[in-house]
């Protein structure tokens with residue numbers, strides 16, 4: 028990412044924060060600018076063929092990804108991009124099998140295509156819409172993958188019974204049994220469900 032501060036608060040909160048505290052996940056954020064070689068720490072340049080917007084540079088991404096691969100042998104390297112394969116529950120499951128994931132967040136109007144072609148293992152999208160950068164997409168991937176890891180969700184069965192593992196999640200209720208005339212289904216109240 029070129030925006031490391033984007034991740035700070037999100038990763039410290041809630042179940043993800045607890046998972047980090049318990050040592051179940053470890054998330055490190057690298058600033059792509061640290062891999063730029065010119066004095067202005069330039070990470071993007073004008074597109075060949077013209078057009079609006081800037082394109083992130085292949086050489087800078089190559090340096091950053093090489094460092095990540097060297098530090099994390101066997102890591103799966105994923106580029107977040109609206110052009111990628113759409114994230115699914117199955118994908119989060121097998122991403123969670125990897126010891127190390129490297130999530131590459133692009134910014135600006137695009138990333139030199141040679142990054143997707145030659146440097147990463149796969150390209151993932153979180154849906155059919157375009158974000159201003161890959162950072163929110165990376166957070167989605169981190170969250171969805173982390174909750175597949177043993178111990179991250181309080182009760183292991185929550186993962187098994189949640190929306191995708193068991194078809195659509197059934198509606199849930201808690202006290203009070205009646206609120207403004209809105210009733211909790213009788214079958215849930217008699218303890219015999």
Ligand code: ADE
Pocket residue numbers: 107108109151152153154155156157158159160161164
């Ligand atoms: N970057 C911009 N839009 C994106 C999307 N929909 N999914 C993943 N990365 C993105």
